[in-house]
Amino acid sequence: AVQGDPAILELPSWSTTLGMPVAANPYGLPSRYERALQRRESPGLTRVGGSSVSFTPLQGLFGIITPSGLHFERHHQGWHDVDPARHRLMINGLVKTQAVFTMDDIMRLPSVSRIHFIECGANTGMEWGNVAVPTVQYSHGMLSCSEFTGVPLKEILDMCGADYKKGRYVLAEGADGSSMTRTIPMELIESGEVLVAYGMNGEMLRPENGYPLRLVVPGVQGVSWVKWLRRIEVGDQPWASKDEAVHYIDLMPDGQHRQYSSIQECKSVITTPSGGQLLLDKGFYNISGLAWSGRGKVTRVDVSTDGGINWRQARLETPVLSKASTRFNIDWVWDGKPAILQSRAVDDSGYVQPGYGQLRAARGTRSIYHNNAIQSWKVVESGEVSNVQVL
Ligand code: MTE
Known part of the structure; x- marks a missing residue:
């Protein structure tokens, strides 16, 4: 904080007045400062809301449990x-x-x-x-x-x-x-x-x-x-x-x-930093994401910050459960230069999450379902993060 920071020097109203009574919200709600975190419909994806999907804001969530009010809908x-x-x-x-x-x-x-x-x-x-x-x-x-x-x-x-x-x-x-x-x-x-x-x-x-x-x-x-x-x-x-x-x-x-390809194969994604976010400055960041497999437990997640040339093993946070999301984290010191962030998960059947080149070789490019390819987020010098694909 800057010298003479008013956030320290001046007492805010919440330190000098009586707060709200209990049960003011009999069913609790998130803070008004968190209102931007919402399920959202992808603009133009569907014509009627009754036959549509709203997406979970993965970029703003911690741990593995999705708050019920943010569970995606289809x-x-x-x-x-x-x-x-x-x-x-x-x-x-x-x-x-x-x-x-x-x-x-x-x-x-x-x-x-x-x-x-x-x-x-x-x-x-x-x-x-x-x-x-x-x-x-x-x-x-x-x-x-x-x-x-x-x-x-x-x-x-x-x-x-x-x-x-x-x-x-x-x-x-x-x-x-x-x-x-x-x-x-x-x-x-x-x-x-x-x-x-x-x-x-x-x-x-x-x-x-x-x-x-x-x-x-x-x-x-x-x-x-x-x-x-x-x-x-x-x-x-x-x-x-x-x-x-x-x-x-x-x-x-x-x-x-x-037909009948029902199992969701092993997949992962970095949720922060991710597309649309902004890195404020070079220095330390915690890269965090989710990995999951429809066949069992996630056993390993590797993370690359240079578009898949070098990989480092991320920490899997507990609990690591079968057929559940698993949270992974890894330290990263950003040098301020362009970077491409990727994660690659492995499950206990030995299956390794494929890259786009590998997946398209087997499945082509005109499918809809079961895209579990490695996701890439590009970071540019201004700190802006965007969605890119790396083969
Ligand atoms: N069940 C019924 N009866 N009607 C539906 O439209 N949608 C299905 C499934 N079950 C659906 C349904 C689809 S396509 C998905 S992905 C999941 O519900 C979504 O569950 P959710 O809305 O709880 O996220």
């Missing part, structure tokens, strides 16, 4: 605040006893709480061909990580006497107008990881995120995390519903489409 047909008293979950198909559960029925069952990331398969989807968006919020903000509470779907299927021999798939259906139906392989459910969840970050789900009930399918692309979950059908083959046959398929370089 709706195909808008969201509703569904009355939990009128919501039902029906189980049918290859089961001994078909059943209908009320929310009260579900909330009496033994529950578990688990921290997982959810990433839309279309995250970073605008960048397949070239740089398209300026900030990490728009390039990677269809990613959130929360603690989800609910009942393993396996428990509910056991109660209904599911035929696990013939019934190798389930269909999950949402109660909104989008007819959202997704096939989930029974192996995932038998692992006990798939949850019928009502809780998120210690409270009930937010309406935008599927209140009062959604499916949690760790490691799998967001579209399978069916919101406002109303029906589970056990069947003997994949359904090839519209969101599996026409959407959420990968256009390959040979012109064919690949």
Whole structure:
């Protein structure tokens, strides 16, 4: 601070007056000084807000948990605040006893709480061909990580006497107008990881995120995390519903489409410094970011500040959890010269996050889903940071 700093010499009102009473905000809100940190729609991306996406402001978050009010939203047909008293979950198909559960029925069952990331398969989807968006919020903000509470779907299927021999798939259906139906392989459910969840970050789900009930399918692309979950059908083959046959398929370089590529492969991104931010001066910076893998735990993140020539190993902050976001940090002393910042993650299956050259060689440039390429942020002498691609 400068000499004679009024912030020290003059007493502010908060040191000389009575503060606000308790419960002035019965449900707490962030400081008014943090109002710029918001979910945002990417300008021009979609024509109607009811079938759109709002992105999480990753550049302003710490640790791994996404505050519920900043969890990204993706709706195909808008969201509703569904009355939990009128919501039902029906189980049918290859089961001994078909059943209908009320929310009260579900909330009496033994529950578990688990921290997982959810990433839309279309995250970073605008960048397949070239740089398209300026900030990490728009390039990677269809990613959130929360603690989800609910009942393993396996428990509910056991109660209904599911035929696990013939019934190798389930269909999950949402109660909104989008007819959202997704096939989930029974192996995932038998692992006990798939949850019928009502809780998120210690409270009930937010309406935008599927209140009062959604499916949690760790490691799998967001579209399978069916919101406002109303029906589970056990069947003997994949359904090839519209969101599996026409959407959420990968256009390959040979012109064919690949179906049922559901797992979100290992990926990472530096969240600060990132596109649209400004470095004030040369000197010390903490480079910070997130890494995640739909196959398990992140085991290592390397960071380059020279566009991929040299790499240094970043610190993984605890907790490092399976199929959850992992925070990494690394020290950096900026010499004031142009730099290109990149991160590259590795998971416990040994998979290494690919560069754009490698990814495009396998997948081409006209796909939408599953872009997990290494992200590059360019820093110029003025300190401005922008989105670039390095092959
Ligand atoms: N479930 C229903 N019923 N309707 C939807 O539109 N969108 C899906 C999925 N589940 C959707 C849905 C998609 S594409 C994604 S990426 C995730 O929900 C987004 O979850 P979120 O809005 O909680 O971030």
